[in-house]
Amino acid sequence: SQQGEEDPQALSIQEGENATMNCSYKTSINNLQWYRQNSGRGLVHLILIRSNEREKHSGRLRVTLDTSKKSSSLLITASRAADTASYFCATDGYGGSQGNLIFGKGTKLSVKP
């Protein structure tokens, strides 16, 4: 079963705008990761945030994590048409897990030129 939900399910913006995607999860975690998936392709790792971190930046990406609310957000600033893809958050179980990632259902982002 899926760990949680991304919100929104779909997002359409103009190039240059910022895109914010949210993710909620259910269980305690060691870390949370965000992946991107272009249509018909595999997943590409974007960023990992540990459970003891609250915010992390990588280029145009900013990730926040609120473990008290079991939620995370991914912000893509100054979006580009090439950012069009599906974005998934993934968590790994805390204790007892063999390390498999548990994915949400994803947000489909469309950036219009």
Next chain:
Amino acid sequence: GAGVSQSPRYKVAKRGQDVALRCDPISGHVSLFWYQQALGQGPEFLTYFQNEAQLDKSGLPSDRFFAERPEGSVSTLKIQRTQQEDSAVYLCASSLVPPGLAGINEQFFGPGTRLTVL
């Protein structure tokens, strides 16, 4: 070197046929994972190998699904007597270290095999 590769990229099978999907992980990666991704959904865990040992197969949906990694590198996911509900993209991922080590679990994904069962 190269990333994770999977073959075939596309597979069409008639219901009842057996299929075999191959994964070549990144050289030297200890951990290997298989995921199933239905259309419009996120990937769901199927099974996990640490070297040649299959440590977790709790995600395999039925006993028609079987995976192996006999020499601790290449892995094969076999589906016997395929059903229409098996239609999905099957993703393979590998990671350098066993999960939980140093708290890192970055997995590198292959392009997937899209299986269509008619």
